[in-house]
Amino acid sequence: MPAGKTVRTVAVHLLPDLVEPPQLAGKTAVVIDVLRATTTVVHALANGAREVLPFLNVDDARAKAKLIGAGVLLGGERGGLRIEGFQLGNSPAEYSEQVVGGKTVIFTTTNGTRAMQRCKLAKRVLLASFVNLSAVCRELADESEIDIVCAGTDGHVTREDTLLAGAIVDDLSRLTGLEFKTNDQADIAADAWRSAVGDLTGTSPLGQALRASRGGRNLIDIGHENDIDLAAQIDQFDLVAELDLTSWRITAK
Amino acid sequence: MPAGKTVRTVAVHLLPDLVEPPQLAGKTAVVIDVLRATTTVVHALANGAREVLPFLNVDDARAKAKLIGAGVLLGGERGGLRIEGFQLGNSPAEYSEQVVGGKTVIFTTTNGTRAMQRCKLAKRVLLASFVNLSAVCRELADESEIDIVCAGTDGHVTREDTLLAGAIVDDLSRLTGLEFKTNDQADIAADAWRSAVGDLTGTSPLGQALRASRGGRNLIDIGHENDIDLAAQIDQFDLVAELDLTSWRITAK
Numbered sequence A, B: 001m002p003a004g005k006t007v008r009t010v011a012v013h014l015l016p017d018l019v020e021p022p023q024l025a026g027k028t029a030v031v032i033d034v035l036r037a038t039t040t041v042v043h044a045l046a047n048g049a050r051e052v053l054p055f056l057n058v059d060d061a062r063a064k065a066k067l068i069g070a071g072v073l074l075g076g077e078r079g080g081l082r083i084e085g086f087q088l089g090n091s092p093a094e095y096s097e098q099v100v101g102g103k104t105v106i107f108t109t110t111n112g113t114r115a116m117q118r119c120k121l122a123k124r125v126l127l128a129s130f131v132n133l134s135a136v137c138r139e140l141a142d143e144s145e146i147d148i149v150c151a152g153t154d155g156h157v158t159r160e161d162t163l164l165a166g167a168i169v170d171d172l173s174r175l176t177g178l179e180f181k182t183n184d185q186a187d188i189a190a191d192a193w194r195s196a197v198g199d200l201t202g203t204s205p206l207g208q209a210l211r212a213s214r215g216g217r218n219l220i221d222i223g224h225e226n227d228i229d230l231a232a233q234i235d236q237f238d239l240v241a242e243l244d245l246t247s248w249r250i251t252a253k
Helices: A037-046 A058-068 A110-118 A130-140 A159-176 A184-197 A204-212 A214-221 A225-231 B037-046 B058-068 B110-118 B130-140 B159-176 B184-197 B204-212 B214-221 B225-231
Strands: A009-013 A028-032 A051-055 A072-078 A104-108 A124-128 A145-150 A241-244 A249-252 B009-013 B028-032 B051-054 B072-078 B104-108 B124-128 B145-150 B241-244 B249-252
Touching: A009 A159, A009 A184, A028 A110, A028 A130, A028 A159, A037 A051, A037 A104, A037 A110, A037 A124, A037 A130, A037 A225, A037 A241, A037 A249, A051 A058, A051 A110, A058 A072, A058 A104, A104 A110, A110 A145, A124 A130, A130 A159, A130 A225, A145 A159, A159 A184, A159 A204, A159 A214, A159 B184, A184 A204, A184 B159, A184 B184, A204 A214, A204 A225, A214 A225, B009 B159, B009 B184, B028 B110, B028 B130, B028 B159, B037 B051, B037 B104, B037 B110, B037 B124, B037 B130, B037 B225, B037 B241, B037 B249, B051 B110, B058 B072, B058 B104, B104 B110, B110 B145, B124 B130, B130 B159, B130 B225, B145 B159, B159 B184, B159 B204, B159 B214, B184 B204, B204 B214, B204 B225, B214 B225
Parallel strands: A009 A145, A028 A124, A028 A145, A051 A104, A072 A104, B009 B145, B028 B124, B028 B145, B051 B104, B072 B104
Antiparallel strands: A051 A249, A124 A241, A241 A249, B051 B249, B124 B241, B241 B249
């Protein structure tokens, strides 16, 4: 590390419950829900959605849509499936330019939204997925205190989120050429990433790893296997998605 | 998997709080607290201690020692250090044959004991460390539902416990030649193990990994670095340590 530099830290939390909101105060948080919330949000913004407004509760999402009125789409899932009366589910493929271009998307998923709420005291909150991995890492390169929060699924650690967390830890070190002070979960995630998909040259090894993950198995069970391949398209988009903590809106940066 | 065989499962829980006691009902639990509780208990039994009685509470440990009277040693730690009035701390090196041979050891450590209590509904509970890795795996080879519970440190996931969990998952598959149904945490731990110390031929890579772990850094801070090397002696002992859930005694099997 160059002399005079402050120590830079990157911590991983394998579940939202493994970090208390005050621990994130003033830090840069990165929320991960690979299958599928953060992947879908990046697709929506990359395809021209004006903004994505995340809601934990279906009724609150409906009420907000009614309040805004025109130009709004309701998207999200419960149990992996589209919610009654919603125009969109939680498949990245549904969020095409034709559908979401210029629109506000009101979006509700359980695990991803909960992870975002856990970051309410952070300085800023980015959303990461494999489809915007390098863009996120570039954005993080100037940040000195980074906390990556994995959404998991219903309180269970998931391998898909852990692998992306590990990929970010790994890429950050390479990109900046700096050493980061890590917590053990960051080391475990980076180890897991290197071992699982190591010297990745295509997306196939990642797709295989994601199929075997908890989230991947769930998607196969409900007939959404195609979404796994979409989530495995590393760097498909050069876009940073950021949640504004005051307005609670996610926009492309 | 041979036809007609039941599906065998191995799950890892990176912290005691990540598994509820009823989930372990009827299963074979393996408790891991590499630095240092489970390593120290294996040392004690290998060096001839008659039994080790684990206590969460210092006062309860003292009361039990008083009740038993002769032939009893009090051991354990708070904040990594020996407890006032106790004959032994939590360094494996203290539990020599000369000291513990034929004795009952009343033992209190926070994280390890808490992990054991989490397993109170299990069918049986083994204690694992790197120093008895192969013996534990051989003992597990006939079990069909295995849950590995990592003690962690004060609610934090630790890399040292995760690596041993991964080593057990990895060795079990190789030893039995069978495929196990795993949870994501088991896959993550096995990935981490393979990546961190991969094709281990000596104990040095493991010692290095343990030095960099949360528990390792703590031990270096309090002047117990030597214990890290002791914990990294893979298969030093051919001994299985089992906690009897009725009598709450740990003995060599």
